[in-house]
Structures are given as C-alpha cells and as structure tokens.
Amino acid sequence: MHDLVLAGGHVLDPANNLDGPADVGIAGGRVAEVGRVTTGARRTIDVGGRYVLPGLIDTHAHLSRHFGSAEGHAMVAETGVVTVLDLAGDADDLAGALAGGGAGLNVAYLHPLIPDRTVPGRDPSADEVGRAVDSALEAGALGIKLLGGHYPLTPGATGRAMDAATARRCYLAFHVGTTETGSDVRGLAEALDLAAGRRIHIAHVNSYCRGQTTGDPVAEAQQALDLLYAYPSALSESYLSVHNGTSARCDDGIPTSGVTRTCLRLGGYEQTERGLEAAIRAGYARIHAIAGGRVILATPQAGLEAWRAAGTDAGISFPVNHIPSAILLATARRAGRFVIEALSTDGGSIPRNFLVRHGLMLVQIGAWTLRDFAVKASLNPARMLGIPTKGHLAVGADADVTVVDPDAGRAIWSVAGGRLVLDEGHLVGRGGAFITTPRGEAAVRARLGACAVVHAEGWGEDDDRAAGYRA
Ligand SMILES: [Zn+2]
Numbered sequence: 001m002h003d004l005v006l007a008g009g010h011v012l013d014p015a016n017n018l019d020g021p022a023d024v025g026i027a028g029g030r031v032a033e034v035g036r037v038t039t040g041a042r043r044t045i046d047v048g049g050r051y052v053l054p055g056l057i058d059t060h061a062h063l064s065r066h067f068g069s070a071e072g073h074a075m076v077a078e079t080g081v082v083t084v085l086d087l088a089g090d091a092d093d094l095a096g097a098l099a100g101g102g103a104g105l106n107v108a109y110l111h112p113l114i115p116d117r118t119v120p121g122r123d124p125s126a127d128e129v130g131r132a133v134d135s136a137l138e139a140g141a142l143g144i145k146l147l148g149g150h151y152p153l154t155p156g157a158t159g160r161a162m163d164a165a166t167a168r169r170c171y172l173a174f175h176v177g178t179t180e181t182g183s184d185v186r187g188l189a190e191a192l193d194l195a196a197g198r199r200i201h202i203a204h205v206n207s208y209c210r211g212q213t214t215g216d217p218v219a220e221a222q223q224a225l226d227l228l229y230a231y232p233s234a235l236s237e238s239y240l241s242v243h244n245g246t247s248a249r250c251d252d253g254i255p256t257s258g259v260t261r262t263c264l265r266l267g268g269y270e271q272t273e274r275g276l277e278a279a280i281r282a283g284y285a286r287i288h289a290i291a292g293g294r295v296i297l298a299t300p301q302a303g304l305e306a307w308r309a310a311g312t313d314a315g316i317s318f319p320v321n322h323i324p325s326a327i328l329l330a331t332a333r334r335a336g337r338f339v340i341e342a343l344s345t346d347g348g349s350i351p352r353n354f355l356v357r358h359g360l361m362l363v364q365i366g367a368w369t370l371r372d373f374a375v376k377a378s379l380n381p382a383r384m385l386g387i388p389t390k391g392h393l394a395v396g397a398d399a400d401v402t403v404v405d406p407d408a409g410r411a412i413w414s415v416a417g418g419r420l421v422l423d424e425g426h427l428v429g430r431g432g433a434f435i436t437t438p439r440g441e442a443a444v445r446a447r448l449g450a451c452a453v454v455h456a457e458g459w460g461e462d463d464d465r466a467a468g469y470r471a
Pocket of ligand 1: 067
C-alpha cells in the first residue's frame with residue numbers, strides 16, 4: 001500500500017533519463033515505485049497532462065532575521081519549491097518556524113560571518129573565525145556564508161574563513177567582495193583567486209554584472225562566465241529578477257550595507273539616510289512590508305511609514321539587475337554544460353520567488369527545454385547541497401516531487417518527504433524537515449524533537465562532486 005500515487009503524468013527525471021508517461025508511487029517518505037503503479041494507495045492524484053519533476057530546490061533564499069523573516073516559508077512553498085538553502089540563516093528562527101507552523105519545506109542554512117555581529121571586526125584571526133564556524137556547525141548550519149558585498153572582511157580574513165570551512169569540510173558560500181573590492185566582477189575575480197581551487201558556492205552571479213566596473217552589464221556577464229568556466233570548483237547560481245534585496249538599516253545617518261549605498265549611487269541619490277528616504281519617496285527604493293502573511297514591495301507612502309516604524313531596520317529592494325545579462329548568465333553553456341549550475345531566487349521572504357515562474361518563461365520562449373529547467377532547479381542544486389537522495393526520482397530517493405504546468409508557468413502539486421505541500425495549487429504544507437550535518441544533528445533534534453532531520457554530506461576537497469553534473 002502506497003501513501004500517495006501521482007498518476008498519469010509525464011515524468012521528467014534527467015538523472016535517470018526518464019522522459020515519458022509514468023506514475024510515481026510514494027511510501028514512507030521515499031519514492032517507492034515509478035512506472036505503471038498497480039499497488040493501492042491511501043490517496044491517488046490524477047496528474048494527467050502535467051509534468052512530474054524531481055522536487056525543486058532553491059539554493060539561495062532568506063528565511064531568517066539577517067535578511068528575512070518566517071513569512072518566507074509560505075512564500076517559497078506556494079511556488080512549488082520544496083527544498084531551500086537559507087543563505088544567511090539562524091537555527092532558532094528556522095526551528096521556530098518549523099515548530100510553529102512552517103510550510104512543509106526541507107530547509108538548510110548557512111551561518112553568516114558579519115563583522116562586529118558574528119565575528120569580531122573586519123579582520124578576525126584564524127582562531128576567532130574557527131570558533132564562529134565551529135559554533136555554527138554545532139547549532140545545525142551546513143556551513144558558512146561570507147557576505148563581502150554587504151559586510152566585507154579583509155582579503156586576509158576572507159582567506160582565513162575559507163581555510164576554516166575547508167578544514168571542517170563544511171559548505172562555503174560567498175557573496176563576493178572584500179574591504180579591497182566590491183560586489184562586482186572585480187570582486188568575483190578576487191573571490192576565485194582567494195578560493196584557490198576550493199569548492200565554493202558563488203552567490204547570485206547576476207548581481208555582479210550591473211555595469212559597475214565597465215558600464216556594460218553584458219560584457220561583465222561574459223567576463224563572469226569566463227572566470228567561472230576557468231574555475232570548475234566554483235559552483236554558482238543566478239536569479240532572474242530586476243529587483244535586488246538588501247537592508248535599509250541606517251546607523252548615524254548612513255546605510256550600513258555597502259550594497260544599499262551602491263544602489264543609491266546608481267540611482268543618483270545621496271548615500272545617506274536622507275538620500276535613502278528620497279529614494280523611497282520617489283519609488284526607486286521599495287521597502288519590504290508584510291501584508292496578509294506575505295512580504296510585498298510597499299508603495300512609497302506605506303514603505304516610508306514601515307521604514308520609520310522599524311527604526312530603519314527593514315528590508316528594501318532596488319531595480320538594479322540587468323535582465324539581458326541575467327538571461328545570458330542563466331542560459332550560458334560551454335562544452336555542453338551550464339556554466340552557472342543553478343537557477344535561484346535570492347528570495348524567500350524577499351518578494352521575488354520567481355524560480356518557477358521565470359524558469360518556465362525561459363522554457364516558454366525556447367531558451368531552455370523543460371529538462372534544462374529540471375537540471376538547473378533540482379538536479380544540480382541537490383548535488384551542490386550534497387544530498388544524493390534529492391534531485392531525482394529513482395526508487396529509494398526522498399519523495400520530493402514538483403508537478404508543473406509549463407504552459408501556465410506554475411506548479412500545481414508538490415510533495416516534500418512524502419507529504420503534500422501544494423495540493424491543486426493550494427498551500428497545505430505544515431512543519432518541515434531540517435537538513436543538517438551529523439555535527440548539528442543533536443542540537444536540531446533537541447529543538448525539534450521528532451521533526452525529520454536529513455543529512456547532507458561533507459563538502460571535502462577530495463570528492464569529485466563538482467565533476468560530471470553540469471549537464
Ligand atoms: Zn541573498
């Protein structure tokens with residue numbers, strides 16, 4: 001007896017070369033049968049006329065206090081994504097959201113290294129960085145995120161943080177930039193030099209190609225592709241949205257985030273709290289506000305009020321991404337492989353969860369096949385995360401499935417760990433599963449009790465995960 005059967009759909013599973021009609025039987029949170037399923041089921045859903053893909057994975061989102069909030073769980077889940085990596089997460093926030101409601105997602109997080117907040121100053125020692133990484137891993141993080149573009153460390157401290165991650169075989173992600181560079185292609189070149197052949201997740205490549213160093217975003221996208229192609233150990237993602245997302249927090253009249261100051265400069269505004277207020281009033285800067293349990297981009301007046309009410313510590317978005325270069329980055333292939341492994345959103349509680357909508361737009365215009373979409377939004381992300389039981393639908397795999405209607409550009413059903421998250425377009429998922437390493441398991445179990453815990457593999461230098469999955 002299966003728990004659930006998705007019957008009559010077209011299964012598209014690139015890892016197993018499945019591309020045809022098949023039912024998917026699910027039992028005990030695993031894929032139990034693929035093909036013509038005759039075993040009975042507690043529930044059978046007719047997914048005829050739809051495409052059945054391995055569960056979609058967003059390798060860059062925000063669900064925690066540093067850049068987001070718990071609203072992000074529902075905002076991600078209602079798009080059909082079932083697994084998400086919080087790129088500046090917090091164990092308390094994520095566990096609290098899973099225990100207090102959640103939306104049925106599989107969640108993992110990276111601990112952010114932020115000067116004077118999570119590490120001492122901009123030039124912490126090897127010991128100081130090592131202690132921060134150890135306590136993050138014990139708390140349940142998969143690894144660390146360097147936030148150079150927003151809160152840079154010195155190049156030396158950036159290298160020490162990379163060493164600390166490598167020594168512990170943990171996940172390492174980088175929003176490029178140090179005290180010597182910025183969040184641009186120059187920063188990308190520096191990041192890859194500092195990484196020196198290590199496995200590293202380069203965050204949102206599109207955001208380094210806004211014309212900041214050459215004035216030509218498409219030329220910068222080509223440069224970024226050349227750099228990434230030359231560093232095959234760098235795993236990367238990009239997103240498709242004109243809006244970025246950053247912090248509107250100001251201390252002593254100055255925006256604290258370097259990204260926010262740059263956006264003000266790009267828009268012709270003073271790089272001060274006064275300049276930010278003018279940008280919000282003019283509708284160039286859009287404050288993130290909560291409405292109906294979701295985060296939205298507020299109108300100018302509502303945004304100003306929410307920003308003031310929050311004492312300036314609110315999220316904010318600027319229309320600074322260059323769409324032609326973002327499409328070039330998402331679709332670029334060399335030697336038959338995607339140069340940038342994954343499509344992401346940098347969304348979550350930042351209101352731009354466009355992985356499905358904009359990914360399927362690329363399918364609709366013929367820039368991608370639906371198989372390409374499955375590779376960029378499920379197979380490659382699962383391999384980046386180090387979870388061999390996700391990203392495909394072989395018998396025994398985690399029962400993570402997303403059923404899409406490519407012509408409508410949306411997901412209709414989704415399943416995470418065998419449980420429905422989206423049911424005929426309606427969000428029904430609750431709770432969720434925490435993805436951690438063996439080192440973080442005790443802390444996660446202490447917080448979440450019987451809640452599912454999924455292990456990710458270590459991120460060693462000696463495994464060859466980077467090879468062979470860029471199809
Ligand atoms: Zn981000």
